[in-house]
Amino acid sequence: MQERLKIAAVGSGYVGTVVSACFSKLGHEVVGVEVDLDKLAQLQAGIPPFWEGGLDDLLAEQVASGNLTFTDDMDAALAGTDIIFLCVGTPSGTDGHPDMSYVVNAARAIGGSLEGHNVIVTKSTVPIGSGMWLNATIDDALADAASTATFSVVSNPEFLREGSAIKDFMHPDRIVLGSDDPAAIDLVHRAYQPILDQTFEGGRPDVRPAMVHTGLVTAETVKYAANAFLAAKISFINEISQICERVGADITDVATAIGLDSRIGDKFLNAGIGWGGSCFGKDLDALAAIARDYGLHPRMLDAVREVNRSQRHLIVEKLQAELKTLRGRRVALLGLSFKPGTDDLRDAPAIDIASRLVQLGATVSAYDPVVKAFDEVPEVWIKDDVYAAVDRADAVVLITEWPEFNDVDYERVCSVMRGDYFLDGRNFLDPAKMLAAGLNYGSIGRLPANTSQTF
Structure with a gap:
């Protein structure tokens, strides 16, 4: 019993x-x-x-x-x-x-x-x-x-x-x-x-x-080490994705190929905007602080944090490259929570991205299936559905890979937008499908069209 x-x-x-x-x-x-x-x-x-x-x-x-x-x-x-x-x-x-x-x-x-x-x-x-x-x-x-x-x-x-x-x-x-x-x-x-x-x-x-x-101190160290390693894995693939963009490689195929190596594994190898939430950043900072307390220089931990921060800047840079000036532009964000399946906004990439867009003079609207208030950036207009969010938008950015975004009618999205630029910040959607819908589709480290092979 x-x-x-x-x-x-x-x-x-x-x-x-x-x-x-x-x-x-x-x-x-x-x-x-x-x-x-x-x-x-x-x-x-x-x-x-x-x-x-x-x-x-x-x-x-x-x-x-x-x-x-x-x-x-x-x-x-x-x-x-x-x-x-x-x-x-x-x-x-x-x-x-x-x-x-x-x-x-x-x-x-x-x-x-x-x-x-x-x-x-x-x-x-x-x-x-x-x-x-x-x-x-x-x-x-x-x-x-x-x-x-x-x-x-x-x-x-x-x-x-x-x-x-x-x-x-x-x-x-x-x-x-x-x-x-x-x-x-x-x-x-x-x-x-x-x-x-x-x-x-x-x-x-x-x-x-x-x-x-195990012992008390060892168990306490396990949590920090686990989260730091997972964060490092994401930052690593994101840095590789930027190299892919420069040389003309496809990060999706690169990640698939290296993930088939049993020593590496395929988890946490999805390139995109990067990690957020209440744990990774906090635990990385705490572990780095502990290292400094003992006279160590946690260069790798610091780099993991810096690469992740740069991915958020990359989204705004891509919008600027496509739209040139952002002042007076309308940008729609799909997803606000730091990951699907939660309403948690702690250290969510959407906060930094929306804040920067507003600072640069853009009008920002957003839709998230569960987040209905965005006090972190009060200038953002929260809409009731995808189509209301993208109405008259010059550009759309997918921030959170909610499964329902796979079922959106993207031809309708294209028809109600003022522009046609769609930036998939999570490499979540099928490029061929998005191009067929009439959208100017961008992503992180992927080739413009779906030219990937099956491994």
């Missing part, structure tokens, strides 16, 4: 809400802690305060089952808990170091409410060495409260991709647990047992994830 543990998740943002809902689905009793009263009311009603595919139904189901509850009362949440997951945000602070203020506040609140022995698991992406710092912070809180409670700290980095977070949690490639307390690792391991065995409803027993047990 599956062991049922009591789990508390402190912080019910993106990570905390997914963690809470998924552990509840596995049969554990879960309490989520949220201090923002507006968000708390939504969560208690089974409504996530952000958009993530599949989470609406899962959260509503688990809240209705009684397995999952939410509260702002830390004492009540931690009463009788076996494991406490720390899931608060760590946004970028000064000099690349994460802002740890939310973690500090949460750690002190946890220390003031602990009873007996607890295992505290850091899901938040924290600087390397934070496990020991967290130990000291909670120890101080316990001393202030004259508490005799004890605890152990485990690092369990999250690898959730926005847009597929539930799948990533329930069907991960690996689960990493780091601690200096073997008993604490064993308890958290047991919480994940249904995932390791894939015995839950919808599990895949033929594809079981790996479990990695």
Whole structure:
């Protein structure tokens, strides 16, 4: 029989809400802690305060089952808990170091409410060495409260991709647990047992994830190293795409060919505008800052960031090359979120691109299937559909590769535009189809027509 543990998740943002809902689905009793009263009311009603595919139904189901509850009362949440997951945000602070203020506040609140022995698991992406710092912070809180409670700290980095977070949690490639307390690792391991065995409803027993047990500092380093490597892979193929444009090669075929090498693999080799979101940039900056703290010069990490930044500039440069002056021009953006499957605008390329276009005097309109407000660049006109967005546009830029953009009637798009330039910033659409629709189609590192071969 599956062991049922009591789990508390402190912080019910993106990570905390997914963690809470998924552990509840596995049969554990879960309490989520949220201090923002507006968000708390939504969560208690089974409504996530952000958009993530599949989470609406899962959260509503688990809240209705009684397995999952939410509260702002830390004492009540931690009463009788076996494991406490720390899931608060760590946004970028000064000099690349994460802002740890939310973690500090949460750690002190946890220390003031602990009873007996607890295992505290850091899901938040924290600087390397934070496990020991967290130990000291909670120890101080316990001393202030004259508490005799004890605890152990485990690092369990999250690898959730926005847009597929539930799948990533329930069907991960690996689960990493780091601690200096073997008993604490064993308890958290047991919480994940249904995932390791894939015995839950919808599990895949033929594809079981790996479990990695390691030390606290090593586990903290794993998250930064993983994200830095993925970001580097994208920046690498984007730099190659610029070489392809100069020499007349096709980046799609180049990426396909090198991706067939098992040492390289085909993931994260899609050239385009580059990466965004809340993780890659923040984690790169944090890892580079840590390296500098120890007297190292993270030249490769800095280059990864610089190449990614240049891809956003490239979009505006391509528009300038085609339209010449942008002042008085109409430019439509298709997609605003940093990737499909989410409404997250954190470090979204659309923000930098739209800001620069507005600065250069362009009128900018946009359509995104889920983003309905764009306060980051208030001058942008948000439209209800693709055709309204591209109406009278001199140029259109595909920013986010939402699947529905493959089904757009591009002949109609061409007919309502004032110009005909369509820049596919994700190399997402079929060049031949776009040319047949009458559009002057541009992309990133691809040949003008579909001359690629099948490998």
